[in-house]
Amino acid sequence: NGTPHDQPQQQFLNYLLRFDACAANLPRPQAVCMLFVFPVAMDGQMVAAFRQHGAEVRSLGASRALSLRSLYAAWRVMRAFQPDIIHSQHAIAGIHARIAGTVYRVQRALRRRRVARARRVRIIAEQRNARHGLSRIARTLERLTFPLAGLILCSSPGVEQSWFGGPAQQIDPARFNTRRRRHYTFFNSIDIGRLRRSTADLDRTAERRRLGLAPGRTAVVTVASLTRQKNYPLLLRAVAALSAAGSPEPPPLLLCIGEGGQQPLLRRMIADLGLQDTVKLLGYRTDIDRVLFACDIFVLASRWEGLAKALLEAMSLGLPCIATAVEGNVDVISHGHDGLLVPSDDAAALGHALARLAGDPHYAAALGRRARQTVERFAVERQACALLQIYQRLLHYES
Numbered sequence: 551n552g553t554p555h556d557q558p559q560q561q562f563l564n565y566l567l568r569f570d571a572c573a574a575n576l577p578r579p580q581a582v583c584m585l586f587v588f589p590v591a592m593d594g595q596m597v598a599a600f601r602q603h604g605a606e607v608r609s610l611g612a613s614r615a616l617s618l619r620s621l622y623a624a625w626r627v628m629r630a631f632q633p634d635i636i637h638s639q640h641a642i643a644g645i646h647a648r649i650a651g652t653v654y655r656v657q658r659a660l661r662r663r664r665v666a667r668a669r670r671v672r673i674i675a676e677q678r679n680a681r682h683g684l685s686r687i688a689r690t691l692e693r694l695t696f697p698l699a700g701l702i703l704c705s706s707p708g709v710e711q712s713w714f715g716g717p718a719q720q721i722d723p724a725r726f727n728t729r730r731r732r733h734y735t736f737f738n739s740i741d742i743g744r745l746r747r748s749t750a751d752l753d754r755t756a757e758r759r760r761l762g763l764a765p766g767r768t769a770v771v772t773v774a775s776l777t778r779q780k781n782y783p784l785l786l787r788a789v790a791a792l793s794a795a796g797s798p799e800p801p802p803l804l805l806c807i808g809e810g811g812q813q814p815l816l817r818r819m820i821a822d823l824g825l826q827d828t829v830k831l832l833g834y835r836t837d838i839d840r841v842l843f844a845c846d847i848f849v850l851a852s853r854w855e856g857l858a859k860a861l862l863e864a865m866s867l868g869l870p871c872i873a874t875a876v877e878g879n880v881d882v883i884s885h886g887h888d889g890l891l892v893p894s895d896d897a898a899a900l901g902h903a904l905a906r907l908a909g910d911p912h913y914a915a916a917l918g919r920r921a922r923q924t925v926e927r928f929a930v931e932r933q934a935c936a937l938l939q940i941y942q943r944l945l946h947y948e949s
Contacts, residue, residue: 552587552615552642561639563596564741564930565937566603572935577942583631587612587620587642606631615642616691624650629657635941639676641688648673648698672944675699676736678856680877681712683779701728701944703736706857708877710735723939736940738857738878739933742866742925749843749867757844761805768802768908771845771869773838773860776810776831778853781874781894783819785851788900790823795905802908804829805845807838842867847907847914853894855879862928865889865921870914872903882928888920 551562562584569578582605589611590597597607608627612620624646628636636654638647655671675696681689692713696702704710707718714733721734763769770789774780785804793801806816806829813831820829835841842848848864848871855878862882864871873879874894883889890907892899907914 551584552638552640552644552646560741561739561930563599563603564739565934566600566605568931568934569938571931572938576935576938577945578938579941581631582606583608583627583633585624585627586610587615587624587646610646616645621646621650625653628654632658633671634945635672635674637674637676640678641684641692644675644677644699645691645695648675648695652698672700672941673698674701674703674940674944677702677704677709677713678738679705680709680854680856683854683856700732701726701940702733703940704733705736705738706855706878706881707735708881709856712877721936721940723936723943726940726943728944736936737928737933738859738862739928739930740859740862740866740925741930742928743931745839745863745866748839752840752843754844757840761841761844763803763844764800767800768847769805769845770802770847770849770904770908771805771807771841771864772849772851773807773842773864774850774852774858775808776806776812776816778812779855780808780810781851781853782806782812782816784874784895784897784900785849786816786819786823786825786829787897788851788904789828790825791897791901792904793825793828795901801828802847802904804849805841806831807833807835807841809834838863839867842869845869846911847872847904849900849904850874850879851894851900852876852879857881862925865918865925868918868922870907870917871921872900872907874900882924883921884924887917888924889917 566582584600584605584607586609590609600607610620610623628650636647636651638644651673658671704713710718710733718735719731721736726734772785776782789804816831820826842864848869850858850861850873852874854876857878861871861873861879871883871889873883873889873891875891876894880891883891885891890903892903
């Protein structure tokens with residue numbers, strides 16, 4: 551895993567938690583090593599959760615995204631652990647996995663002189679972001695090292711198309727053939743059950759009071775890092791136009807959950823646009839489920855996406871959602887059926903969508919109900935079992 555500096559890695563943990571519930575004929579990993587590129591707190595809750603479920607946890611302790619030292623350290627972990635499958639998520643981890651994993655695979659083949667056995671070392675790269683969401687050097691390194699992976703799983707059709715062109719193809723775990731095609735769509739997933747259980751016994755009126763939400767005022771929430779990708783300036787301009795129009799009255803309150811380098815810029819914009827009473831930057835929160843539960847509308851104004859888990863989580867709780875029509879978002883939302891899509895550069899369209907949902911709660915509720923149904927296909931239980939099938943086919947059938 552290559553997410554920076556002790557950020558939670560829930561996806562791999564969710565897979566690990568659900569392997570045992572899959573069909574009995576699917577093989578379970580005999581040993582799992584969770585390798586972090588960046589430093590992590592070895593006495594923290596995340597590491598404890600992995601260890602509790604049988605995983606060995608290691609960290610390269612890298613201070614930079616990529617270096618010869620971190621590649622060498624990754625290879626040493628692989629040589630010691632002797633994996634049959636090397637599975638990475640995100641660009642930094644993927645580059646480490648493909649380069650160090652290839653060296654490990656070749657060395658194992660030479661040492662054992664058993665080519666068939668060496669071929670069982672499979673490198674899987676999960677691509678979570680669209681091509682234009684990475685820096686130029688990251689895109690170049692990804693392209694150069696993609697051939698070292700046996701299988702590339704993209705988090706949405708849009709992500710697959712951005713990297714490889716042509717029509718995307720969702721993977722069939724029992725039938726895919728890497729000799730004919732090495733890249734497929736394998737959807738991002740969330741723990742729907744946990745989200746719904748965490749809010750099942752909450753009182754919405756009490757939760758709104760806890761957040762200081764006035765009765766009758768529409769609360770709009772976004773969960774996104776304060777970065778260029780998430781396009782907060784567009785969202786702020788949309789809210790400003792809505793407030794200036796005076797409809798609806800009072801104007802919706804926008805709650806922004808997330809941290810990032812654009813915070814000073816956004817604070818200046820909020821002041822310049824006179825939105826101090828309309829927009830609240832909440833920063834990092836540990837109670838995101840409760841905030842979502844208390845709000846009326848979810849919005850995501852991204853310039854690009856892979857497949858945003860925040861959007862899936864909001865849909866799982868039945869929030870009517872507005873998102874920009876970019877990769878990932880368009881693969882989840884059917885406009886007018888289970889959410890609304892707007893152009894990623896049109897503040898007026900975004901403001902109109904907000905006004906429409908704020909002014910028509912019955913329509914908004916209908917979108918939310920259908921969103922709850924749509925999101926079922928992104929359940930982690932389903933994807934964990936599909937992943938075991940993928941492992942099985944790579945190790946046995948394709949050998």
